[in-house]
Amino acid sequence: MNKKIIELRDVSFVYDSENAPGVKALDEVSLDIYEGEFVGIVGKNGSGKSTLAKLLNALILPSSGKVFVGGMDSADPQYTTDIRKVCSMVFQNPDNQMVATIVEEDTAFGPENLGLAPDKIRRRVDESLKAVGMYDFKDKKPHQLSGGQKQRVAIAGVIAMHPQCIVFDESTAMLDPAGRADLINIMHTLNSEGVTVIFITHYMEEIVGASRIIVMGDGKIIGDGTPREIFSNPKWLEENRLSVPEIVALSTALREGGLDIPPGILSEDELVEALCRLK
Amino acid sequence: MSIEVKNLSHIYSKGTVFEHIALEDVSFEVGPHDFIGIIGHTGSGKSTLIQHINRLLVPTSGTIVVNNININEPNVPMKEIVKRVGIVFQYPEYQLFEETVYKDVSFGPKNLGYDEEKVDFLVKQSIEIMGLDYEEIKDKSPFELSGGQKRRVAIAGVIAMKPPILILDEPTSGLDPMGRREMLDMIKNMNKQLGMCIILVTHSMDDVAEYADKIMVFSSGRLMKYGPPAEVFADSKFLADISLDVPQSKAVLERLKEEGYEIDTSAYTTKEAAKEIIRVFGK
Ligand SMILES: Nc1ncnc2c1ncn2[C@@H]1O[C@H](COP(=O)(O)OP(=O)(O)OP(=O)(O)O)[C@@H](O)[C@H]1O
Ligand SMILES: Nc1ncnc2c1ncn2[C@@H]1O[C@H](COP(=O)(O)OP(=O)(O)OP(=O)(O)O)[C@@H](O)[C@H]1O
Numbered sequence: 001m002n003k004k005i006i007e008l009r010d011v012s013f014v015y016d017s018e019n020a021p022g023v024k025a026l027d028e029v030s031l032d033i034y035e036g037e038f039v040g041i042v043g044k045n046g047s048g049k050s051t052l053a054k055l056l057n058a059l060i061l062p063s064s065g066k067v068f069v070g071g072m073d074s075a076d077p078q079y080t081t082d083i084r085k086v087c088s089m090v091f092q093n094p095d096n097q098m099v100a101t102i103v104e105e106d107t108a109f110g111p112e113n114l115g116l117a118p119d120k121i122r123r124r125v126d127e128s129l130k131a132v133g134m135y136d137f138k139d140k141k142p143h144q145l146s147g148g149q150k151q152r153v154a155i156a157g158v159i160a161m162h163p164q165c166i167v168f169d170e171s172t173a174m175l176d177p178a179g180r181a182d183l184i185n186i187m188h189t190l191n192s193e194g195v196t197v198i199f200i201t202h203y204m205e206e207i208v209g210a211s212r213i214i215v216m217g218d219g220k221i222i223g224d225g226t227p228r229e230i231f232s233n234p235k236w237l238e239e240n241r242l243s244v245p246e247i248v249a250l251s252t253a254l255r256e257g258g259l260d261i262p263p264g265i266l267s268e269d270e271l272v273e274a275l276c277r278l279k
Numbered sequence: 280m281s282i283e284v285k286n287l288s289h290i291y292s293k294g295t296v297f298e299h300i301a302l303e304d305v306s307f308e309v310g311p312h313d314f315i316g317i318i319g320h321t322g323s324g325k326s327t328l329i330q331h332i333n334r335l336l337v338p339t340s341g342t343i344v345v346n347n348i349n350i351n352e353p354n355v356p357m358k359e360i361v362k363r364v365g366i367v368f369q370y371p372e373y374q375l376f377e378e379t380v381y382k383d384v385s386f387g388p389k390n391l392g393y394d395e396e397k398v399d400f401l402v403k404q405s406i407e408i409m410g411l412d413y414e415e416i417k418d419k420s421p422f423e424l425s426g427g428q429k430r431r432v433a434i435a436g437v438i439a440m441k442p443p444i445l446i447l448d449e450p451t452s453g454l455d456p457m458g459r460r461e462m463l464d465m466i467k468n469m470n471k472q473l474g475m476c477i478i479l480v481t482h483s484m485d486d487v488a489e490y491a492d493k494i495m496v497f498s499s500g501r502l503m504k505y506g507p508p509a510e511v512f513a514d515s516k517f518l519a520d521i522s523l524d525v526p527q528s529k530a531v532l533e534r535l536k537e538e539g540y541e542i543d544t545s546a547y548t549t550k551e552a553a554k555e556i557i558r559v560f561g562k
């Protein structure tokens with residue numbers, strides 16, 4: 001078994017403010033994530049996904065319970081910087097993430113903060129911008145980019161830091177179909193190189209290739225299993241404001257229409273194969 | 280005609296090193312009760328286009344006529360445009376700026392000069408249309424909501440003005456799957472029951488296939504295709520070449536055809552595709 005990279009022990013998180021006192025966003029959550037896993041996280045709006053993500057990066061600290069990242073206690077201030085080196089985040093909105101006034105400076109920001117040598121920084125910036133298809137835009141200003149282009153630049157900035165674990169919080173939301181497919185490929189490539197990937201999304205078909213899916217509901221983990229297990233129960237998913245990938249919906253419709261399609265189909269390839277076997 | 284765009288071009292930062300042609304000679308017409316989907320790769324000019332329709336951007340060349348008014352004539356007041364065209368922007372949560380949800384949603388209708396009672400009614404109605412609990416949320420700060428909640432509040436603020444033309448730039452991104460469906464059903468209702476003209480920008484091929492009556496396809500600032508879904512999705516190779524896709528169930532039909540089955544690939548919704556597959560593979 002690989003090493004634990006993330007450990008949550010009975011973690012609760014309460015947002016406290018004047019207008020909304022005591023919103024319990026996470027309720028005694030315990031969770032272990034191991035190095036090399038590709039974890040998809042789904043759940044209805046407001047179920048606590050982003051709150052969980054922010055805890056993994058020590059952006060917020062648990063109201064009660066413990067969060068360990070790479071074995072380091074997130075509540076101990078001496079580890080904050082190291083925790084962020086281990087675990088980086090791509091936020092829901094790229095605008096929150098852009099810091100510099102030129103694209104390539106933005107990508108260089110992280111590596112510079114790591115104190116890398118200039119030639120190494122240069123290499124990482126180029127390689128990351130190429131990985132997200134934004135190398136030709138390296139001299140542009142962030143406000144000159146379209147929504148999807150900003151998102152890609154934000155991702156390049158994180159990749160350039162070579163973290164052990166990356167949390168993507170709805171990072172595909174503004175991308176076109178090709179860009180989405182590219183980014184998911186990038187995630188799988190990083191994962192095959194040993195990076196732990198945690199991918200929060202509302203698009204079920206994007207996580208059929210995950211090694212594990214966690215389902216959140218009202219601040220608690222209500223499901224944890226392989227994609228095949230999780231997507232085998234459309235009714236339960238719907239009750240929790242989720243859905244199944246389109247291919248699963250199509251397979252179900254075919255089965256209900258009398259075709260002998262085995263359960264557990266998740267991808268286009270699998271469905272086409274099953275149909276070809278029929279005739 | 281509700282919207283008439285003629286030979287529209289837009290060049291950002293003209294004459295500088297950053298010069299960028301974002302729209303090139305775009306012409307089209309949209310009817311008063313149409314439901315139009317707009318698709319196109321990242322950076323193809325979709326957001327640039329819709330910002331012209333309420334004069335947030337001014338054409339480099341070309342004209343835009345909305346309900347018979349040339350909106351770039353100097354004597355047309357902004358208020359007249361805002362009344363006719365409501366836009367939900369790509370990241371609408373950035374349009375949130377008031378201290379409470381109520382104040383935020385009431386901003387538009389108040390600006391249109393409605394009395395307190397009408398404003399009250401519109402705010403409550405729009406928040407509820409968006410599937411939020413009015414009493415629970417009205418006094419909260421918009422900044423203390425989750426991503427999807429913020430988005431719903433932002434959209435409520437635009438709907439509250441009841442514009443006859445409603446343009447939405449990726450309104451469903453950030454919503455949970457059920458919320459996405461509810462939002463699209465709600466938009467469809469505004470189109471069918473209130474007769475509102477809808478223009479929906481999206482990266483989801485499945486969503487435009489299921490909801491739009493006509494689809495515009497943009498690539499590199501040009502309008503490449505404009506027609507009903509069946510026509511637009513007929514050429515999957517063309518779409519793939521410009522970074523787009525066909526709906527997933529249609530992709531399955533095409534794969535089956537490649538495998539040598541005699542199957543009609545024209546269906547583009549899950550329901551229709553299932554029917555056709557059962558016709559061919561059932562006994
Ligand atoms: N800054 C904040 N102040 C107060 N409450 C907050 C804040 N941020 C989030 N919340 C509340 O905490 C709960 C969990 O929010 P969180 O952002 O973690 O949800 P999420 O699962 O990421 O949702 P989404 O899918 O909409 O992004 C929600 O009820 C939300 O309203
Ligand atoms: N202010 C600006 N200055 C210069 N170029 C710009 C500016 N705003 C946008 N652009 C460029 O114009 C092109 C069109 O951008 P636009 O935002 O309209 O694309 P889009 O189709 O909405 O893309 P997305 O799907 O990513 O939102 C892009 O290449 C973008 O980089």
Ligand SMILES: [Mg+2]
Binds near residue numbers: 049
């Ligand atoms: Mg979130």
Ligand SMILES: [Mg+2]
Binds near residue numbers: 147325327369448
């Ligand atoms: Mg856009």
